[in-house]
Amino acid sequence: QVQLVESGGGLVQAGGxxxxxxxxxxxxxxxxxxxxxxxxxxxxxxxxxAIGRSSSNTYYRDSVKGRFTISRDNTKNAGHLQxxxxxxxxxxxxxxxxxxxxxxxxxxxxxxxxxxxxxxTVSS
Numbered sequence: 208q209v210q211l212v213e214s215g216g217g218l219v220q221a222g223g224x225x226x227x228x229x230x231x232x233x234x235x236x237x238x239x240x241x242x243x244x245x246x247x248x249x250x251x252x253x254x255x256x257a258i259g260r261s262s263s264n265t266y267y268r269d270s271v272k273g274r275f276t277i278s279r280d281n282t283k284n285a286g287h288l289q290x291x292x293x294x295x296x297x298x299x300x301x302x303x304x305x306x307x308x309x310x311x312x313x314x315x316x317x318x319x320x321x322x323x324x325x326x327x328t329v330s331s
Contacts, residue, residue, distance in 0.1 A: 209234030209320050211303045216325030229286035229303030236284040240309045243288045245299035254313050293329045300324040
């Protein structure tokens with residue numbers, strides 16, 4: 208069973224960049240579609256981006272398209288989320304998640320494996 212650990216969060220000014228990483232331990236990394244979600248205080252966890260097993264397919268929520276880039280390196284069992292042109296509304300705890308079945312809708316409930324989260328704070 209895969210275990211996921213996020214890193215790379217921090218405090219950045221609006222317009223800045225951060226690169227989040229997701230390290231996978233155990234399981235077979237290439238079996239999992241990887242997703243990134245975020246949760247702001249008082250709000251529900253929401254989908255941010257996802258990438259297929261072979262990086263052939265990527266998906267983004269509308270508000271991050273053109274600013275965020277999801278990627279994965281199957282040789283290193285790692286996923287990444289490059290976040291550019293950050294805005295204060297991007298402030299949240301960011302979670303890496305994995306799932307076996309790529310055919311389900313891109314929702315929180317369809318991912319079985321979760322990391323502990325990493326805080327991203329964007330100041331105005």
